[in-house]
Amino acid sequence: MVSTITANLSEVRSRIAEAAQRTGRDPSTVRLMAVTKGFPRQTVIEALEAGASLFGENRVQEAETKFTDLAGRCETHLIGHLQTNKARAAAALFDCVQSIDSLHTAQALDARCEERGRTMDVLLELNTSGEQSKSGFPNRDELLAGLAEVEKLSRLRVRGLMTVGPLTEDERAIRASFVLLRSAFEELAPGRPGFDVLSMGMSSDFEIAIEEGATLVRLGTALFGPRSPR
Numbered sequence: 558m559v560s561t562i563t564a565n566l567s568e569v570r571s572r573i574a575e576a577a578q579r580t581g582r583d584p585s586t587v588r589l590m591a592v593t594k595g596f597p598r599q600t601v602i603e604a605l606e607a608g609a610s611l612f613g614e615n616r617v618q619e620a621e622t623k624f625t626d627l628a629g630r631c632e633t634h635l636i637g638h639l640q641t642n643k644a645r646a647a648a649a650l651f652d653c654v655q656s657i658d659s660l661h662t663a664q665a666l667d668a669r670c671e672e673r674g675r676t677m678d679v680l681l682e683l684n685t686s687g688e689q690s691k692s693g694f695p696n697r698d699e700l701l702a703g704l705a706e707v708e709k710l711s712r713l714r715v716r717g718l719m720t721v722g723p724l725t726e727d728e729r730a731i732r733a734s735f736v737l738l739r740s741a742f743e744e745l746a747p748g749r750p751g752f753d754v755l756s757m758g759m760s761s762d763f764e765i766a767i768e769e770g771a772t773l774v775r776l777g778t779a780l781f782g783p784r785s786p787r
């Protein structure tokens with residue numbers, strides 16, 4: 558319901574502001590993404606009415622039906638692994654792909670953007686948790702090598718970095734994961750105009766991510782409640 562989403566958005570926004578203020582940051586430097594994976598198009602419409610404007614989906618096909626005709630009304634990012642056979646659809650649909658995890662993926666997306674005569678913002682994803690199940694460049698060195706090549710692709714514009722924290726309650730492990738991403742970000746940002754997005758933090762850990770410098774947090778459960786398993 559719109560009223561529930563409105564209430565959740567307002568609560569989350571105050572938690573974002575408090576986390577930012579704890580570390581002396583301006584809350585307006587943190588963008589809130591509504592992650593609508595697992596929820597129907599109706600949820601997107603309601604979230605739009607409640608004031609959300611940035612959306613995240615982790616599967617191209619699921620997003621295709623959900624965001625038909627909404628292009629002018631919101632910004633949509635892909636946050637899940639992109640299979641190269643979905644690159645054409647991704648180039649048609651998204652404003653940004655946050656989950657570039659290999660040069661191969663980037664090249665496929667660049668080629669499809671070229672076909673459409675468009676450019677696309679991307680983030681490079683780093684696996685900061687060491688969990689095998691997670692996508693992303695496996696370590697910092699491979700990320701740096703990947704970045705050097707992705708920057709040569711004329712249709713992609715690298716805007717920053719993304720990670721998914723570890724699946725644990727251990728706050729120190731979660732913080733360590735975010736610190737790793739931030740230190741890579743701080744190393745790379747100087748001399749790269751427009752490299753200004755640090756996407757980290759989900760419903761269970763976004764306050765830690767903000768304390769560690771996140772400029773974009775990706776929230777599903779905190780806004781829409783639990784997803785049915787799939």
Ligand SMILES: *Cc1c(COP(=O)(O)O)cnc(C)c1O
Nearest residue numbers: 592615636759760775776777778
């Ligand atoms: C599902 C997902 C989210 C949102 O997760 P919640 O815990 O529901 O907030 C954020 N980022 C990525 C990459 C996801 O796949």
